Amino acid sequence: MxxxxxxxxxxxxxxxxxxxxxEMPADVVRAIEKGRAVEAESTSAKYAMNIICDNIGIAKVKSQPxxxxxxxxxxxxxxxxxxxxxxxxxxxxxxxxxxxxxxxxxxxxxxxxxxxxxxxxxxxxxxxxxxxxxxxxxxxxxxxxxxGGCENVGAQYSLPDGRVGAGRDLLGVKKVILDAVQQAQGKGCGPGVLGVTIGGDRGTGYFVSKEQFLRKMDDKNPNPVLAKLEDEIVQEANRLGIGPMGFGGKTTLMGTKIAALNRLPASFFVSVSYMCWAFxxxxxxxxxxxxxxxxxx
Amino acid sequence: MKTLTAPFTEEQVRQLKVGDMVEITGLIYTGRDAVHKWLSEGNEPPKNEVDLNNSIIYHCGPVVMKKKNAWTVTAAGPTTSIREEPYQAGIIEKYKLKGVIGKGGMGEKTRIACQKFGCVYLHAIGGAAQVLAEKIVRVEGVYGYEKFGSPEAIWKLQVVKLPVVVTIDAHGNSLHAEIEKQSSAELQTLFAGMKK
Known part of the structure; x- marks a missing residue:
């Protein structure tokens, strides 16, 4: 050069x-707008989503973080x-x-x-x-x-997990992912997005879970098993009622992106990275x- | 929407309830990990620069730029409060803090200290650095810039209509404990429905 x-x-x-x-990417803005629309008027969840949307606008205009x-x-x-x-x-x-x-x-x-x-x-x-x-x-x-707030609520599980009651199968995988959302509460600046790796070693698992955030919010996982799991996780996590900032509400997760890697017969890791709304x-x-x-x- | 002007009286604080949406005007101080550790080790900032008595502490590491010899806050959202849980109750007691602003909520020790000493935990919107920076109208000073570094220093800030939600009140209520309990029960219901 x-x-x-x-x-x-x-x-x-x-x-x-x-x-x-x-500047927030357009695909994430659409997901946030969707979240704002479903929260009820005069709730702190709506209040939070309104401030989040204002913030996205101001940051772009002022060209500030x-x-x-x-x-x-x-x-x-x-x-x-x-x-x-x-x-x-x-x-x-x-x-x-x-x-x-x-x-x-x-x-x-x-x-x-x-x-x-x-x-x-x-x-x-x-x-x-x-x-x-x-x-x-x-x-x-x-x-x-x-x-850092969202990085701190990431979690890695080794199946079977006795506390969660999760076995070494897809059901167990689903349970630990939902557990990670419940554990995070509002601390990761929700509504959030999950990047997940099933399998791999500990280091690769976390790395690939972060790589999932490079996927667009509205894409579809080419693997039908993972695509189904991604949809189910979002629907079920939103039943937990944690809501924006953990204030309570309908939007806890805006999306989940999952990858699967081969694992050793002895290891079964599920690595969950949490991305805040400020994606x-x-x-x-x-x-x-x-x-x-x-x-x- | 309620509006409150700092410094708050204990009576004003006791009137607030979990879920109240509040806008704060007046003087607040930032303080996060390094400052909480330092204060809890018995250190005190010089009172003429930083008077924490009856004050409000904001868990925030702002982005502050110096333009033409004046400080300007360009981003100022809250940081995760739970890291200050080991220290917060002691600091509330020592300085009779009237408010703690942050995000993500705090634990039992802080909830009890809020109830006992008449303090509230005010949840700002995490990540909303620009909306919150716009509410900071003036930087009155900074303490510990060299010692703690810019994000960790104590910034003395005048704010106007800073938007927050009361999530721990002075009556022993915590929205965080409530949501944690409800979501935990819902998770167990979900798990029960998943059995093959």
């Missing part, structure tokens, strides 16, 4: 961060195979620091041993970059900003010259 290309690539990355932090917790910075990237990988990651970190300086990201990354915050959001584990080469001649750069993810097709060609959501 020549200097001019690097500058353009950097600029595009900062723009992807800005847009992710300040939707939520002050700009979250774990998770990049999911496909890059042309001949790309200089080290340079690419260096530019990503530079973009994160620049976006932090501009206020699109909060100074949000703390040294776990000393408690020190260097104010740049760059350090061990931040940003998180999942990148794979591919044969195409452009970049696919997707970004997710996942707040910030965006992506762009970026040319090898470094220019944004198309938004992906």
């Amino acid at each position: 020549k200097a001019k290309q690097q500058a353009l690539f950097l600029e595009s990355l900062v723009e992807i961060i800005r847009k992710t932090s300040t 939707l939520c002050q917790d700009t979250g774990t910075i998770l990049f999911f990237i496909h890059y042309p195979a001949k790309t200089d990988y080290e340079l690419m990651t260096k530019l990503i970190k530079k973009a994160v620091a620049a976006a932090t300086k501009k206020g699109y990201l909060r100074q949000n990354s703390v040294d776990s041993l000393t408690g020190e915050n260097n104010g740049t959001n760059v350090g061990p584990g931040s940003p998180v970059i999942h990148a794979e080469p591919w044969k195409k001649d452009f970049f696919d750069i997707r970004l997710m900003l996942k707040g 910030r993810r965006q992506g762009a097709k970026v040319s090898v010259q470094g220019a944004i060609q198309k938004w992906l959501y």
Whole structure:
């Protein structure tokens, strides 16, 4: 990459961060509007949903973070195979620091041993970059900003689970997923969306559960068993009555996205990631010259 | 919709009930994990800068920018309150706090302290950083910026009509305990219906 290309690539990355932090993707807005419509008038649930909708509007107009917790910075990237990988990651970190300086990201990354915050959001584990080469001649750069409140209510179950009464079958899987929703109550800033992995090892399970949030809210799982499970989880979770912010109400979950991985005979993990209503993810097709060609959501 | 101007009197606080939608005007202080730990270790901020007596603490780590030598809050939603549960009751007692603003609710110790000392837990809308930032009309100061870092510092804020919902009142009621109980019962009903 020549200097001019690097500058353009950097600029595009900062723009992807800005847009992710300040603008809610259209598919998520539709889901939130649907949630607002079903809550009864003069309830605190409706009050919460109205404020959420106002917030989405103001953040976009002012180009300021939707939520002050700009979250774990998770990049999911496909890059042309001949790309200089080290340079690419260096530019990503530079973009994160620049976006932090501009206020699109909060100074949000703390040294776990000393408690020190260097104010740049760059350090061990931040940003998180999942990148794979591919044969195409452009970049696919997707970004997710996942707040701490919802990250904290994620849960991983090892079946069988005695407390929940969940066995090593699909019924058990369903039970632990619903249990995770009940345990989360309003702490994850609901109404939320679940990303779930059935199977895999512990680390991959959580990773793939987060990857589910790259799917559009209104897509349909190509696997009919999972598609059915996704629908059932949403319907049943909404019977729990936890509602927006845990105030009580009809919309507890706006969606569930599930993946299944093979597992060891000895292991049966169900990994549940919870995404808050402030579901910030965006992506762009970026040319090898470094220019944004198309938004992906 | 009720409106309240800070500082609240104990009488005003005792009139509030779980489920009340309230708009707050007046002075509030932010304080989150580092500050709660620090206060509970017996430390005290200088009173001329931060007077916590009878005040309201907001569990919030705002995004604050310095423009032309003046602080501007650009995002200011609540953070999860339950992390302050080990410390909150002691701080309510020591400073006779009249209100704690946050999100996600708090536990038994805080519920009891609210009842005993005349305090309420006010639930702001999590994630609504822009709506809430617009209600902050002035930053009056900051304490511990270097020591705690910007999100963790104590910001002294003047707010106008900050929207919240009372979810723990001063009469021993907690909406969080109620919803937890109801949803737990409903989950068991769902499980019972799933048996093959």
